[in-house]
Amino acid sequence: MEFIIAQKEHIDRMCEITEDAKKQLHGLGLDQWQKGYPSREVWEQDVINACTYLAMEDGVIQGIFAFQTTPDPSYKEIDGQWLTDIPYASMHRVCVADGCKGKGVAGRMFAYGFELARKAGFETVRIDTHPGNLPMQHALKKAGFEPCGTIRLVGGCEDGDLRVAFERILTD
Template sequence: MKFITASYEHIDRMCEITADAKRQLKNLGLDQWQQGYPSREVWLQDIEDKCAYLAVEEGEIKGIFAFQTTPDPSYKVIDGAWLTDGEYASMHRVCVASGCKGKGVAGKMFEKGFGMAREAGFPSVRIDTHPGNLPMQRALGKAGFTACGRIHLVGGCEDGHLRIAFEKVL
């Protein structure tokens, strides 16, 4: 599996994968990603910011994630405690294409994010997910993330929504 920085030519497939993920979350009875996020506009901004990455195998996009190196306002206040203080990288909008789940794609994307964070000198990677998103929580645990507490999202259409915050020390 190789990883490439997403470009505008990938946006339609990125949106298809995201729409599938939204349907799967809805089928789990979750409100996560059911209010318009992540949208085409969010992915376009990620492409412009060069922070959207694609997991590609045999010419097919198997997964997408955003990798960010600026502080996330949602992570400023936590009911719990982060494992590290100071700078961190974060991963967001992690999606695996339908038909590719359970094949290690998410784990490979996390490993790529860990490598990018190490290369940039960050001591850890943070991420969050819905309390009811058990498939993602299992994937995070398998990748070595530790649940650190609860946060509330800041900004956007999911402002105030509760999430479980995770961190992986590199």
Template sequence: MEFIIASYEQVDRMCEITDMAKRQLKNLGLDQWQKGYPSREVWMEDARTGCTYLAVEGDEILGIFAFQKEPDPSYAVIDGEWLTDGRYASMHRVCVSDACKGRGVAGKMFEHGFRLAREAGFPSVRIDTHPGNMPMQRALEKSGFVRCGEIVLAEGCEAGDKRIAFERILE
């Protein structure tokens, strides 16, 4: 498995994988990603800015994640406590193709995000997920993330929704 920066040519497949994730979340009875996020426009902007990475084998896209170096407005206030103060990287929009579930793709994507963060000099990586998204919470904890508390999304069509916040200190 290798990682490449997403381009416009891959947006259609990225949307297909996102739709798979949206169906899975809906089947779990969750409202996460059911309000139009992430959308084609989000993926197009990510392709423009070069912040989204694809896990690929040959021509097959296995998974997607966005890596961000700027502070996330949703992380400014937490009911709980972050593990670190100051600079951090964050990962968002993590999803894996249905055909690749159970193959460790998410864990490898997290590891690549940790590598990107280390290379950029960040001491930690933050991420959040829906309180009911137990599959993602298990994946996060398996990858060394620590539950830090609850945040409220500050922007977009999910603004006001609560999420569980996690952080992983890098060594």
């Protein structure tokens, strides 16, 4: 598997994968990603910012994630406690294409995100997910993330929505 930075020509497929993920979340009875996020406009801005990575196999997109190196406003306040109080990288909008789930794609994306964080000088990575998104919580724990408490999203169409916050301290 190789990782590339998403380009404009990938946006249509990224939107298809996102729509499939939204349907799956809806099928689980979750309101996560049901209010218009992530949208085509979000992916277009990510392409401009060169912050979204694609997990590729034989030219086919198997997964998507955004990588952020600036503080996330949603992580400023937590009901609980982060593992660290040092600068962190974060991963967002993690989704795996239908037909690729259960094949370790998410784990490889997390591992690549950890590599990006180390290269950028970070010792920790944060992420969040819906309290009811048990498949993602399982994947996060499998990747070494530890639950730290709950946060409320700040800004956008999901403003105020509750999420479980996770952190992974990177070790060599």
